[in-house]
Amino acid sequence: MSVVAVIKTSPETVTQDYKTVMKLVEYEKILPQKQATILKLNLSWTLYYPACSTPPWQLEGVLNTLKRDEYPDVVAVENQTVVTHPWKGAYQNKWLPILKNYQVDFKPLTNVEWTSYQPKSEMLAMDEIFGEIYLPKMFLNSNIIHFPTVKTHGHTTTTGAMKNAFGGLIPKYRHHAHKKIHQVLVDLLTIQQEIHNGIFAVMDGCVCGDGAGPRTMNPYQGNIILASADQVAIDAVAAKIMGFNPLDIEYIKLAHDKGLGMGDLDQIDVRGMDVKELNELNFHFQTKKSPVITWDQRLRKKTMNIKPLHQFLFNSPVFKTFIFASEFYHDKIWYPTTGKKRINQFQKTKWGKLYQKYQYGPQPKYTEVKQWDPY
Numbered sequence: 001m002s003v004v005a006v007i008k009t010s011p012e013t014v015t016q017d018y019k020t021v022m023k024l025v026e027y028e029k030i031l032p033q034k035q036a037t038i039l040k041l042n043l044s045w046t047l048y049y050p051a052c053s054t055p056p057w058q059l060e061g062v063l064n065t066l067k068r069d070e071y072p073d074v075v076a077v078e079n080q081t082v083v084t085h086p087w088k089g090a091y092q093n094k095w096l097p098i099l100k101n102y103q104v105d106f107k108p109l110t111n112v113e114w115t116s117y118q119p120k121s122e123m124l125a126m127d128e129i130f131g132e133i134y135l136p137k138m139f140l141n142s143n144i145i146h147f148p149t150v151k152t153h154g155h156t157t158t159t160g161a162m163k164n165a166f167g168g169l170i171p172k173y174r175h176h177a178h179k180k181i182h183q184v185l186v187d188l189l190t191i192q193q194e195i196h197n198g199i200f201a202v203m204d205g206c207v208c209g210d211g212a213g214p215r216t217m218n219p220y221q222g223n224i225i226l227a228s229a230d231q232v233a234i235d236a237v238a239a240k241i242m243g244f245n246p247l248d249i250e251y252i253k254l255a256h257d258k259g260l261g262m263g264d265l266d267q268i269d270v271r272g273m274d275v276k277e278l279n280e281l282n283f284h285f286q287t288k289k290s291p292v293i294t295w296d297q298r299l300r301k302k303t304m305n306i307k308p309l310h311q312f313l314f315n316s317p318v319f320k321t322f323i324f325a326s327e328f329y330h331d332k333i334w335y336p337t338t339g340k341k342r343i344n345q346f347q348k349t350k351w352g353k354l355y356q357k358y359q360y361g362p363q364p365k366y367t368e369v370k371q372w373d374p375y
Helices: 014-024 056-068 086-092 096-101 126-130 172-195 231-242 250-257 275-280 291-303 307-314 319-347 350-357
Strands: 002-008 037-040 074-078 105-108 114-117 133-136 143-146 149-153 157-159 198-212 216-228 268-271
Touching: 002 014, 002 231, 014 056, 014 198, 014 216, 037 056, 056 074, 056 096, 056 198, 056 350, 074 086, 086 096, 086 105, 096 105, 126 133, 126 172, 133 172, 149 216, 149 231, 157 231, 172 231, 172 250, 172 291, 198 231, 216 231, 216 319, 231 250, 231 268, 231 275, 291 307, 291 319, 307 319, 319 350
Parallel strands: 002 268, 037 074, 037 143, 074 105, 143 198, 149 157, 149 198
Antiparallel strands: 002 216, 114 133, 198 216
16 A cells, blocks of 8 residues: 655754654665665746745755765756756755755756666657657666645646656656646656656645646645655645545546556555544645646647647747746746735745745856757
């Protein structure tokens, strides 16, 4: 039976609580110490916004646990998208001083070696969308820990452990996967189970995201954290807590039916709280779509069967217009207005005050990330 740990937490105890939640599912049995352990962080926005990207207490809690258990080879990674920058995002979200304190390197995946990979299992969509599949060579035969947040997503209803792999196993042009995103997430979990020695996820629900995720959400204080080796099960439990039926969400149902994990709540061993307490948890979230996601879906769907037009819009320099529109809307319109107001409100909360205690550290010095072809 799949095991998912869920515990309540607070700003005063969260670092220690991450150790507790990881121990409840005996993470040491899942992640062998003799293998390198990759921390796949989540950067949904270069700018800081609550519930958007990996919060500093999540990173600190996991690193503190790994250090106490003497994991010798740990590295943190994140990828670049058409609208995010890994080094700038690591600075804005206060990751770098924590990584330095624990003597862990940060490696943007744009600057590591990628290799062609032929999956052993049949793919649902990856072959069709991308042709040849590439992945970071350092991922082969490694452990991986995913750092998702409990939040909604305009493309996938919810986002979590399975979606977190999206940023690690596909280069910058992964936006093409949006037309078959649920199938792609299942393919990525299939690939992970082939290449990793151990797969684990810790999910932060201290500050959750409700609404037009993954960026322009309403921050919600959930005061919970989760952990599991089953990526489908942890996403299912998180979906239930958010207020959704997990098996109504396509990527969870597909992965469950394919035997990649457990999406049926009745067959998941939840530790850390009793069944009654878990059943009473319902955040009543509603997934909404930002204008950027709405128009992305409309244009992809309407032009999918008109190949010359689809290629012109999404595989040519014309696509840079969409990138500019997304950056302009999010960074220049939404963030300085609605975003700043919500951040100011959040800073008055206990979690907001905890975030302010973390330091940015010095501006990072880095070699500019490689400009991958986004088409």
